[in-house]
Amino acid sequence: MVLRESTNMDSLATFPCDWDNVSLLVHEISSHASSLSSNCPQQRINLLKAARSLTFAVQTPMERILWHSWAEPTLFVTLDTVIQLGIFSLLKEAKNMEMDIGQLSKKSGSDPALLSRFMKRLASMEVVLETDVDRYQLTNMSLVLSAPKYASAFPFLRKGIIPAMFRLPEYLAKSDYINPTDPLNGPFQYATGASENWFAWVRMQQNGVFENFNNHMSAYNEGNYGFMDPEFYPIEEQLFKDIPATADSAELVTLVDVGGGIGHDIARLLSRFPEAPGRFVLQDLPNVIKQAREASLNKRIEFMEHNFFTEQSVKGARAYYMHSVLHDWTNEKALEILRCLKVAMTPGYNRVLIHENAISHVNADWQSTALDIMMMTILSSKERRESEWRQTIEEAGLKVLKIWRSSNIASSNNAESLIECELAES
Ligand SMILES: C[S@@+](CC[C@H](N)C(=O)[O-])C[C@H]1O[C@@H](n2cnc3c(N)ncnc32)[C@H](O)[C@@H]1O
Structure with a gap:
């Protein structure tokens, strides 16, 4: 980007942010678009990044200021309100997924004068389609928002x-x-x-x-490779092949998903590998396990209430998997969690799989940096860099065997990693 030499802020504020690069970006977009194929997620991400950069380049600083301070927060509250009113679910059930304000306000129990303002806001942001005066239809985006997940x-x-x-x-x-x-x-x-x-x-x-x-x-990780996908971590080679396929294998625990939430990772693993050997255990706090039990998950999943600040009760599992768990905690607490796992492990066989962002030293993406600020806000914790992960893991008495990166990542997150560890020699 070329910085403009002007001291007149009004002229700077109303001139495109990066005009000199616009034609280059247009060229980049057309080359990504021409090689775009539906089964190449990386091409789509490259196209999206270039399109976003083009928008930033063409927008003036003033337009960007209004976008971030007006457009984004007002869209947020609009979406939140119409979701509460069930507007997208109502549209989904309607003929052609289309309704007018009169019908929508009656069915949702809201004032038509109020609802029409929110629907106009949504149409202006292409969340719904305005098919006629005060008449709206779902788009693919708002159709997805009809699902609570x-x-x-x-x-x-x-x-x-x-x-x-x-x-x-x-x-x-x-x-x-x-x-x-x-x-x-x-x-x-x-x-x-x-x-x-x-x-x-x-x-x-x-x-x-x-x-x-x-x-x-x-929901937030849908569309990305799961840690069990070969493009991310060759789980058959790394874990399954060492589980003996004998009758005794029924007793062996292949994987414990520690702090696994309502079980989406472990369910995905079993749907990808229905014949995976051994047992699969989902652990979390009691009320999360209750919610997980209510979801109809794969029958092979064993539910277990477990506080990860206490000694791991499933001994000798092939792997203890933790997804987005340690980033919630300060170093001191993360060390406590890892030490509670260690007591269940023996050297050379058991693995700890830490699925987290390892933030890049340069060119970190929007998604992991946004999460970092959220972690700072709610938990005084952080998204760590690779060197910070290594330090914490080694301090806990574990050894990093390999850091796997999701190849050909389908998301805007270039930091997603699986840190495979075992017990360090004492
Ligand atoms: C950020 S969520 C990650 C959930 C899941 N692994 C995922 O990736 O979606 C962190 C999880 O840690 C669980 N958790 C928090 N404190 C816990 C504790 N003391 N013992 C066990 N689980 C805990 C939460 O209930 C939550 O499900």
């Missing part, structure tokens, strides 16, 4: 994260801009008055935020 992102963020996130600048100013590291006295407690850790708080709420959170966890 996907719609949960909005009520979850509103109830569980945004109240603290919007007070983060105020908290940081008051705390002399020191990096938050105390999960019991950080931005979240400052904003909400809670005295507990965020997880304990969220479990106590009676407003559905806990269910919203679990749904969101099961």
